[in-house]
Amino acid sequence: MEKNKAVVVFSGGQDSTTCLFWALEKFDEVEAITFDYNQRHQQEIEVAKAIATELNVKHTVLDMSLLNQLAPNALTRNDIEVNEGEDGSLPSTFVPGRNLMFLSFASIMAKQIGAKHIVTGVCETDFSGYPDCRDVFVKSLNVTLNLSMDEAFVIHTPLMWLDKAETWELADNLGAFSFVREKTLTCYHGFHADGCGECPACKLRRNGLESYLAKREGADL
Numbered sequence: 001m002e003k004n005k006a007v008v009v010f011s012g013g014q015d016s017t018t019c020l021f022w023a024l025e026k027f028d029e030v031e032a033i034t035f036d037y038n039q040r041h042q043q044e045i046e047v048a049k050a051i052a053t054e055l056n057v058k059h060t061v062l063d064m065s066l067l068n069q070l071a072p073n074a075l076t077r078n079d080i081e082v083n084e085g086e087d088g089s090l091p092s093t094f095v096p097g098r099n100l101m102f103l104s105f106a107s108i109m110a111k112q113i114g115a116k117h118i119v120t121g122v123c124e125t126d127f128s129g130y131p132d133c134r135d136v137f138v139k140s141l142n143v144t145l146n147l148s149m150d151e152a153f154v155i156h157t158p159l160m161w162l163d164k165a166e167t168w169e170l171a172d173n174l175g176a177f178s179f180v181r182e183k184t185l186t187c188y189h190g191f192h193a194d195g196c197g198e199c200p201a202c203k204l205r206r207n208g209l210e211s212y213l214a215k216r217e218g219a220d221l
């Protein structure tokens with residue numbers, strides 16, 4: 001097993017692209033894995049492919065369309081509107097157990113290619129009711145995966161305690177600010193870069209960006 005080899009769970013969005021840059025700085029060898037589960041916008045897959053190619057990262061797209069069969073919702077079905085969860089309910093973008101599935105498959109790939117490290121952009125700070133984004137879940141799964149394959153995987157979550165502004169700051173510190181801003185896709189409506197500006201994902205991204213830019217300007221003065 002290569003000590004310095006990592007698999008990055010990669011969607012082509014802001015968070016996982018920042019994680020990819022983070023991994024490229026930290027590890028000698030990096031591969032990316034993207035899960036195709038009939039996302040609302042197939043261009044998410046195309047964006048992920050284009051970024052991996054540009055960064056010269058070996059990229060695997062895994063068919064996970066069975067998730068759509070199990071959990072039809074706003075991200076995977078065009079006939080359901082995206083809305084934010086109210087009164088603590090889960091948002092309509094929720095696919096139960098998605099990160100459980102993704103990290104499990106990523107670790108199987110890690111085992112196949114001899115990678116010790118798995119990197120994911122899950123984040124507890126912007127916690128929106130996804131229980132499998134929580135730190136305690138990731139640590140628990142890490143133990144389970146190691147027992148299941150008799151390995152010593154290490155799951156890294158560089159964004160776990162960052163808010164969106166701090167995620168922009170991390171991208172900037174990695175020299176990837178413009179790349180992440182211009183080439184990633186976060187928008188639920190499939191618009192690149194700064195997106196449609198209206199959907200929950202765009203609002204979250206823009207609020208973080210504005211708050212980081214204000215902080216950066218303050219520091220420059």
Ligand SMILES: [Zn+2]
Nearest residue numbers: 187196199202
């Ligand atoms: Zn949008």
